Amino acid sequence: MEVGDDDNGNEQDFENEVLLTVESFKGLENLSIEDKLFGITLDNASNNQVFINELSVQEFLKYLDQELGLSQLRQLLNKICASTQRCEKLSLACKNNSIDDLKPIIDVPTSYTLTEEQWNGLRKIVDFLELFKEVTAVISGSTYSTLFMMILLFNFLINHVEDIIGDENEKVNDENDDENDDENIRIEKSIKKAAKYCKDKLLKYYVKTNNVYSIAVILDLRLKIQYFKDEEWDDDLINEINQNFVNIFNSNYATTSLNSNISFTSKEKSVISHKFKTYIALPTVSGKTLDPLKWSRINETQYLQLSKMAHDYLAIPATSVPSEQCFSISKNLITNNRNCLIGKTIRISIYLKS
Template sequence: MEEVSDVNEEINNVDVGDLDTGDDKNEEVGPKSKKRGRKEASRSEYWTHFVKFTCEIDKVQKGKGVEKCLLDWKIDKIFTITVDNASSNDGAITYLQKKFDNWGSNILGGRYLHMRCIAHIVNLIVQDGLKGKYEHSAISRIRGAVRYIRNSSARYKRFGECVELEKIETKKLLSLDVPTRWNSTYLMLESAVCLKRAFDSYADIDLAYVNDLSKPPYDGIPTNYDWERAELLLKFLGHFYKLTLSIFGSLYVTVNTIFHEISAVDMLLKEWLNGDDFELRDMSRKMKNKFDKYWGSIEKMNMLLYYAVILDPRHKLEFLEFSFDAIYDDITDAMLMKEKVKNGMQELFYDYKMRYGTPGSPAPSSLGSNLFSKSNQSDNPMSSRMYLKDEFRKYKLGGKKERVKTEIEKYLSEDPKDYDKNFDILQWWKINSPRFPVLSKMARDILAVPVSTVASEAAFSTGGRVLDAFRSSLSPRIVQALVCAQYWLRLDSKPICVEEDLVEIEVLEKVCHACHYTHSAIVIPTDVVEEEGRG
């Protein structure tokens, strides 16, 4: 198995994804076909755009590989790097932090550089919970029943007749799961529970159903207790499934929603830990231990997840403080979290102000106290003199000694926007960037942070299906055209309307017709497809 790292700048953010090559067989891509003396095809130059690391590679070497990519692509401003939880990734991030310091582009010394993939953490949490004896037995028997019926088209047809006989009104179909992927197990259980009566009816018409499932490798037919456990698991896993769906997206902002989802999971686990169901308490305890390992304290989380909530005009700091009071039983812990988030947010804003602020703008201050305290004045005599001059000028003009508010103070002093699920947070910051020139740049970078490597892994999986062992000599431009065309055709937000796009279609046909005779790559004119549609 190979680990493929993709370095992709997205408003100063990098997403490094690890491939699961077991399903797509990307490790076999290349000129290794030996069927019937087939001539070996030359390896496509497409793969030269990516760096491949073996699992045994040294963590420093992995960091050097990412560094080489950034240098080759002339990317020198990196805000975050999203990786999974492999220990070698931690070492690579440490190496890159030092390098970025030398480049002079590190924000606060790379304090927020390391972003752990939320999807990987959720997967680890759920897998720990499903290791219980009763959960494993129930899932195993239901999985065996589904596999038995799906293994034969005749059985599947008879099962469909049972569904009609039982008058089950659902569009869900039986689906096989991958045991190592809990989300597919959730979908399998969801459909199976809806069709429970059909399973009972099928046992009456297929005499081999009970006998075959009683033999290895099966564990028997599902019992009523198994179905009860399955319904409980569906309720349990449904929250995590919704969480994974919310972070899988790559066409919209996700970082501002993670805190809400994590908080909901934390409170849910605490509720189940105090419940009456012993088995559910045991499962919740395992998951809570894994939860605390990655998200149990503020030091273990990337603070950008908190800042993104503050930069959401619908929530701001008030919502975050309210959430801390609800999550933490000890008021001291809640107050400590509030102070750390406030100070960290202010420090990051100050760093951005030093980089992008204009001369003469108001100096930053703490969210809770004046930055120009006596200690700060004594440490910096120049700032102290400038402070007195500014205050004297304000005194002469207005007669009052009032400090000018910073951008972040102005932003937080305004009432939050009304909640709207269709609210476009990026558009809001674009419109209000003249009012908050520095804070909007900070919001641009934070809201662009990818919290999951799922999108990059999916891109690699798609490339592996396009470029396989029997089609391995395509040019990079052809591969790009195939992958992008497939992506554009699947976009729900931009449905294809032939009647309205006849002119564009005729232009594309001419291009394709010319390429057929010249054997050149398909180039889609820029006047046909908008630049922003290139994924």
């Protein structure tokens, strides 16, 4: 069979992927951390909350840009200013119509006078986007556990967008707009329709969330499985989440100890099972300052296996921001005058941010 150029490219890509996978696992084995691996993500949008926020915001702004025509105005100004002849013709046309000949600032997309209604519309857009900014800042933290927040913040953003949209049955299509609507009403409708696009983008990735997020929620004593019940999730889905948590605990943690060479007797396994059921039966606690990782560390002697599970899951950052920040500070660490550091010193310095 003859192989075309595209097939050769695909075959080469596949070989590179296999080689990368093999080398990656060799590195994990050399570091003895292969048993800590849950999965490998290559900037996957379904697991990248910051990127998903950006996608939904861009979807919101893209519609508003089409509706209000800001990009078209900017393109027109660019074309005029790019030609001396066009500028002269525009200047002459302004003089013939008694209009001041002003030079537009092409580097500023909105370099024209806005009406009061348009300013009000921009304020509403800023208010809408403010929550996305706050959520991004929260889940990008590196000094506290963030994984358990993912489902909560996703729901929070979806509720926020739905509040802006209002009644889903309300028709806000362009063809149904009343020509007599004033500018305030037109801008309000545009924002609502843009919010619907934003919601669609959020929901597209919401259904792709990984099981690690629901496990992290259950491991937080303030939330546990009760969170999904309070949010009125479907009973079948709640049972599936709970069963998945139990299966992972039983297969990976119920028969493990601090010493991997120790095996448990039937009696000891029964005690572990009892402690697990005790934790599951514990009521949720209140407290915004409660750190689930610290709680598991404090109660490690009582819930050893659950504590180990919490350390494995809750230590996972919800985004790649903390690790990217570590890489970005390396340019300030290794300079022309400081270029002979050994690997261990570099790792410690990055960790201590010194």
